[in-house]
Amino acid sequence: MTTTLELSPSPDSWLSVCEEARLTPGRGVAALLPDGRQAAVFRDRSGRTYAIDNRDPFTGAQVLSRGLVGSSDGRPFVASPLLKQRFDLETGRCLDDDGVTVAVYPVRLK
Amino acid sequence: MTTPTIVLVGHGMVGQRFLEALADRGVTERARIVVLCEEPRPAYDRVQLTSYFSGKTPEDLSMVEAGFLEKHSIELYVGDPAESVDREARTVTARSGRVFAYDTLVLATGSYPFVPPVPGKDARGCFVYRTIEDLLAIEEYARTATTGAVVGGGLLGLEAAGALSGLGLDTHVVEFAPRLMPVQVDEGGGAALLRTIERMGLTVHTGTGTQEVVTTDGAVTGMKLSDGSELPTDMVVFSAGVRPRDQLARDCGLTVGERGGIAVDERCRTSDPAVFAIGECALASDGRVYGLVAPGYEMAQTAAATIADEEGGDGFTGADMSTKLKLLGVDVASFGDAHGAAEGCLDVVYADSRSGVYKKLVISGDGVLLGGVLVGDAEQYGLLRPLTGSVPPVSPEQLVLPAGAGAPVALGPSALPDDAVICSCHNVTKHAIGQCSSLPEVKKCTKAGTGCGSCVKTIEKLLPAAVDKGLCGCFSYTRSELYEIARTLRLTSFAALLDSHGREEARGGEGCEVCKPTVGSILASLAPVLGIDGYILDGEQAALQDTNDHFLANMQRNGSYSVVPRIPGGEITPEKLIVIGEVARDFGLYTKITGGQRIDLFGARVDQLPSIWTRLVDAGFESGHAYGKALRTIKSCVGQTWCRYGVQDSVRMAIQLELRYRGLRAPHKLKSAVSGCARECAEAQSKDFGIIATANGWNLYVGGNGGATPRHADLLAQDLSDAELVRLIDRFLMFYIRTADRLERTSTWLERLEGGLDHLKDVVVGDSLGLCDELEALMAAHVAGYQDEWARTLDDPERLRRFVSFVNAPGAPDPSVRFVPERDQIKPDLTILTLGRTNSTLEGATSR
Numbered sequence: 001m002t003t004t005l006e007l008s009p010s011p012d013s014w015l016s017v018c019e020e021a022r023l024t025p026g027r028g029v030a031a032l033l034p035d036g037r038q039a040a041v042f043r044d045r046s047g048r049t050y051a052i053d054n055r056d057p058f059t060g061a062q063v064l065s066r067g068l069v070g071s072s073d074g075r076p077f078v079a080s081p082l083l084k085q086r087f088d089l090e091t092g093r094c095l096d097d098d099g100v101t102v103a104v105y106p107v108r109l110k
Numbered sequence: 111m112t113t114p115t116i117v118l119v120g121h122g123m124v125g126q127r128f129l130e131a132l133a134d135r136g137v138t139e140r141a142r143i144v145v146l147c148e149e150p151r152p153a154y155d156r157v158q159l160t161s162y163f164s165g166k167t168p169e170d171l172s173m174v175e176a177g178f179l180e181k182h183s184i185e186l187y188v189g190d191p192a193e194s195v196d197r198e199a200r201t202v203t204a205r206s207g208r209v210f211a212y213d214t215l216v217l218a219t220g221s222y223p224f225v226p227p228v229p230g231k232d233a234r235g236c237f238v239y240r241t242i243e244d245l246l247a248i249e250e251y252a253r254t255a256t257t258g259a260v261v262g263g264g265l266l267g268l269e270a271a272g273a274l275s276g277l278g279l280d281t282h283v284v285e286f287a288p289r290l291m292p293v294q295v296d297e298g299g300g301a302a303l304l305r306t307i308e309r310m311g312l313t314v315h316t317g318t319g320t321q322e323v324v325t326t327d328g329a330v331t332g333m334k335l336s337d338g339s340e341l342p343t344d345m346v347v348f349s350a351g352v353r354p355r356d357q358l359a360r361d362c363g364l365t366v367g368e369r370g371g372i373a374v375d376e377r378c379r380t381s382d383p384a385v386f387a388i389g390e391c392a393l394a395s396d397g398r399v400y401g402l403v404a405p406g407y408e409m410a411q412t413a414a415a416t417i418a419d420e421e422g423g424d425g426f427t428g429a430d431m432s433t434k435l436k437l438l439g440v441d442v443a444s445f446g447d448a449h450g451a452a453e454g455c456l457d458v459v460y461a462d463s464r465s466g467v468y469k470k471l472v473i474s475g476d477g478v479l480l481g482g483v484l485v486g487d488a489e490q491y492g493l494l495r496p497l498t499g500s501v502p503p504v505s506p507e508q509l510v511l512p513a514g515a516g517a518p519v520a521l522g523p524s525a526l527p528d529d530a531v532i533c534s535c536h537n538v539t540k541h542a543i544g545q546c547s548s549l550p551e552v553k554k555c556t557k558a559g560t561g562c563g564s565c566v567k568t569i570e571k572l573l574p575a576a577v578d579k580g581l582c583g584c585f586s587y588t589r590s591e592l593y594e595i596a597r598t599l600r601l602t603s604f605a606a607l608l609d610s611h612g613r614e615e616a617r618g619g620e621g622c623e624v625c626k627p628t629v630g631s632i633l634a635s636l637a638p639v640l641g642i643d644g645y646i647l648d649g650e651q652a653a654l655q656d657t658n659d660h661f662l663a664n665m666q667r668n669g670s671y672s673v674v675p676r677i678p679g680g681e682i683t684p685e686k687l688i689v690i691g692e693v694a695r696d697f698g699l700y701t702k703i704t705g706g707q708r709i710d711l712f713g714a715r716v717d718q719l720p721s722i723w724t725r726l727v728d729a730g731f732e733s734g735h736a737y738g739k740a741l742r743t744i745k746s747c748v749g750q751t752w753c754r755y756g757v758q759d760s761v762r763m764a765i766q767l768e769l770r771y772r773g774l775r776a777p778h779k780l781k782s783a784v785s786g787c788a789r790e791c792a793e794a795q796s797k798d799f800g801i802i803a804t805a806n807g808w809n810l811y812v813g814g815n816g817g818a819t820p821r822h823a824d825l826l827a828q829d830l831s832d833a834e835l836v837r838l839i840d841r842f843l844m845f846y847i848r849t850a851d852r853l854e855r856t857s858t859w860l861e862r863l864e865g866g867l868d869h870l871k872d873v874v875v876g877d878s879l880g881l882c883d884e885l886e887a888l889m890a891a892h893v894a895g896y897q898d899e900w901a902r903t904l905d906d907p908e909r910l911r912r913f914v915s916f917v918n919a920p921g922a923p924d925p926s927v928r929f930v931p932e933r934d935q936i937k938p939d940l941t942i943l944t945l946g947r948t949n950s951t952l953e954g955a956t957s958r
């Protein structure tokens with residue numbers, strides 16, 4: 001039996017992303033959303049999954065899925081691979097620049 | 111009222127200190143100050159004299175702050191010694207013929223080195239060790255010498271021996287006493303010192319006197335020793351003690367001691383109240399001549415205070431002879447009653463002849479610490495010296511046992527009383543240090559730590575909590591400490607390291623963007639010895655790598671990647687050039703020659719990387735590691751094969767080295783170059799390791815850097831054969847990888863390395879730490895285990911699965927990666943990137 005990871009790009013709709021096993025703990029993948037937006041999907045060491053917008057607001061590049069996952073004070077974050085700003089994976093808030101936030105998408109395993 | 115004149119004879123360490131003390135007291139404003147200085151330069155730090163051989167310039171050693179003399183209107187006559195004093199007329203006559211009338215005369219003429227009256231002592235090749243001029247002469251003569259002998263195994267003799275050995279001479283020390291440093295250390299300490307010094311390759315002859323210097327045509331060729339043997343040597347340095355320079359005082363009828371020294375009272379006045387004597391030339395009121403700088407400084411203060419009419423203070427009644435030195439890299443300290451002269455005193459001794467550590471404390475019957483000797487490990491000196499004269503708060507054995515043995519010593523400088531003198535050079539108490547908040551501030555406000563420097567460690571411990579040197583929020587260890595932990599405990603995963611050695615609050619967590627790649631790199635460097643696969647993208651390793659390593663390519667500003675195949679030495683066949691051109695054309699990539707003699711192909715989407723590399727690998731290319739903290743390129747010049755000036759085949763060597771070190775993961779990137787002659791067309795001296803051909807082989811330079819803070823590389827070794835060169839680079843690189851911090855290029859690492867280039871030479875050339883075999887073995891394992899990362903990636907469909915733009919649409923290209931034309935090639939379409947940009951500016955973003 002395989003588990004599939006799904007995310008919700010808009011209220012009440014779920015999109016199947018990939019098998020959970022495709023996700024390397026501590027890394028991300030990008031998913032293409034039906035309206036052309038992109039999501040960055042992550043799994044951490046303890047198996048929790050997260051999805052935020054893939055677009056790095058500081059450079060405009062669709063790259064957050066390729067950043068490194070870490071934790072600070074117990075909260076998971078991803079550091080942008082371009083200029084290294086960190087984003088909280090649960091809230092989308094930028095930890096290095098108040099006032100910058102990226103969208104967060106609900107995720108579930110099926 | 112006329113302005114009084116103060117004449118100072120001798121501008122040495124104590125003389126300068128005296129001038130500063132006068133200035134502090136405002137005396138310079140109301141008196142004319144004349145200084146007669148015999149040496150060709152103003153006062154310099156004689157204590158640090160030997161550091162001239164480790165690269166300090168005479169200017170670095172100067173003790174006179176810029177503008178000091180002008181500010182206080184001090185007249186300094188350099189190179190013009192005093193020749194006579196007329197005490198009746200109160201005048202001093204200098205060699206130049208100048209005559210100065212004085213109201214107060216201060217003699218600070220120091221000492222001269224004692225040269226035993228043996229035949230041949232004045233031959234060419236005989237030297238003393240006291241002034242910068244002496245060192246310049248020694249350095250010059252040593253160029254043509256291969257063997258050197260030092261007469262005298264005391265403090266200065268060993269320092270001179272270290273210098274000769276550092277100049278590459280086969281060095282002998284001849285000491286009359288039965289042990290080294292007889293004045294400072296006891297028999298056990300001397301034995302520990304002897305073993306360590308012999309291990310460094312010096313030959314020591316104790317219990318032997320010098321009878322004659324053997325000469326041929328007026329130049330030294332050897333020495334006859336009192337045991338009848340003859341020691342062949344090209345030069346001799348006499349360091350058999352010093353004698354006070356009291357001739358001037360004798361000639362004008364001042365009282366001098368029976369065994370020399372200008373007799374002074376507690377206020378440093380000589381037998382003539384208008385004349386003072388301070389420093390090494392003075393015979394203090396306790397009947398001793400002090401050959402150390404700290405007591406001299408105290409005399410300078412006392413004399414200045416007296417002249418300023420401050421009768422307060424205790425005057426100078428004597429000082430303790432405590433010393434801490436680093437002799438040839440060995441810590442040696444003695445303090446208080448080191449020889450246990452007091453009646454009924456007891457010893458507590460710890461000795462470990464394997465490590466050359468010897469520690470002795472002298473304790474009185476009622477438990478008062480009287481003094482001690484520390485050899486090999488003098489860490490505790492800063493603590494013990496101020497405790498002298500009191501009953502230590504913990505038992506004496508706890509004070510001498512090494513950390514880790516027995517009960518831990520809970521005693522730190524915090525246990526010291528407020529009036530404990532922490533810096534004996536400048537007589538600064540713990541209380542005074544407590545008024546400052548940083549080391550620079552302490553040095554500026556109290557001068558503590560600016561003399562011999564032995565108190566600096568203790569001062570640091572007294573200051574508010576030192577800055578956290580930990581790697582990041584997850585680890586309190588530095589990179590090099592983590593390297594050692596992983597190596598010795600054989601920890602093979604990031605999770606194991608974080609959960610066992612992370613900060614409490616970070617254990618079980620994810621780590622962060624700083625420690626993950628750092629540990630990833632450490633594990634990659636150690637892979638062959640830990641028995642793990644060095645391929646960096648499998649298993650947990652995959653999650654540690656920076657984005658660039660993760661895709662084995664460099665991410666560009668629009669999320670596309672650049673591709674840099676390795677072109678060893680910059681040499682490439684036309685066929686391969688054509689392949690690169692074809693690949694670039696077929697995938698529509700922007701092409702540029704890099705600053706590293708290779709070719710960069712820009713604008714590849716992540717899903718194109720495997721097909722691009724399939725073409726390149728098929729044509730014989732390998733990863734160029736432009737993405738990794740690893741060996742980048744080894745540039746070459748065309749060299750002897752074609753160039754009319756070349757003396758070696760620089761291209762062959764560059765290729766050989768690049769193939770050897772390719773794939774080597776390091777704390778930061780590594781760059782190198784090989785030039786075929788001294789014209790240096792490959793710019794080797796700006797590289798982490800650079801090689802320049804000579805008629806006899808290769809010169810190896812290390813620690814060079816271009817970039818933001820350029821640094822010229824330092825010469826590590828000369829005229830090496832091919833094999834010697836490779837072996838030395840192996841050692842150098844592995845030592846760097848082992849000890850450098852995260853993102854520390856070899857240049858900054860070398861600047862930070864304690865002992866600098868000399869220490870590096872000791873370790874990698876002289877094998878002073880006995881590490882070289884291990885370093886070479888590590889490199890051999892790396893070379894044997896190297897495999898091309900791109901070839902291995904292409905071989906494995908599982909590994910290739912990551913190279914997609916979208917996990918849920920594997921075939922789809924990323925629509926946000928688009929290009930527009932420029933100068934017949936492409937460039938990123940920046941309008942896509944700026945679309946919907948938040949108001950936060952890019953400039954605010956820092957890369958970490």
Ligand code: SRM
Binds near residue numbers: 702703704736
């Ligand atoms: C491509 C190239 C510029 C070019 O078009 O010529 C280049 C490009 C980059 N350099 Fe460089 N450097 C390039 C030669 C150099 C040189 C010249 C040389 O090697 O002879 C230097 C100065 C020499 C030196 O390093 O001492 C140089 C000093 C730097 C530095 C500053 C390093 C320093 O110690 O101060 C950085 C930043 C860093 O590494 O932290 C840097 C960083 C970079 C990065 C990796 C910036 C980044 O993080 O994205 C660039 C990415 C390359 C890419 O995407 O492919 N690059 N860079 C050159 C590639 C050479 C090669 O074939 O591998």
Ligand SMILES: Cc1cc2nc3c(=O)[nH]c(=O)nc-3n(C[C@H](O)[C@H](O)[C@H](O)COP(=O)(O)OP(=O)(O)OC[C@H]3O[C@@H](n4cnc5c(N)ncnc54)[C@H](O)[C@@H]3O)c2cc1C
Binds near residue numbers: 120
């Ligand atoms: C290699 C070395 C290492 C040392 N290491 C240490 C150490 O670790 N710790 C320590 O405490 N001490 C050390 N010392 C000793 C320390 O340097 C001396 O104690 C200190 O320099 C004494 O200062 P001074 O001013 O009395 O004499 P000096 O510094 O010798 O200065 C006297 C000056 O007077 C000049 N002079 C002499 N006669 C005349 C004249 N007639 N007219 C004009 N000028 C004259 C001399 O040329 C000289 O420049 C070391 C010494 C050497 C050589």
Ligand code: SF4
Binds near residue numbers: 747749754756757791
């Ligand atoms: S460094 Fe010397 S050998 Fe090499 S190209 Fe320049 S001149 Fe010729």
Ligand code: FES
Binds near residue numbers: 532534536560562565
């Ligand atoms: S004890 Fe020498 S500088 Fe402080």
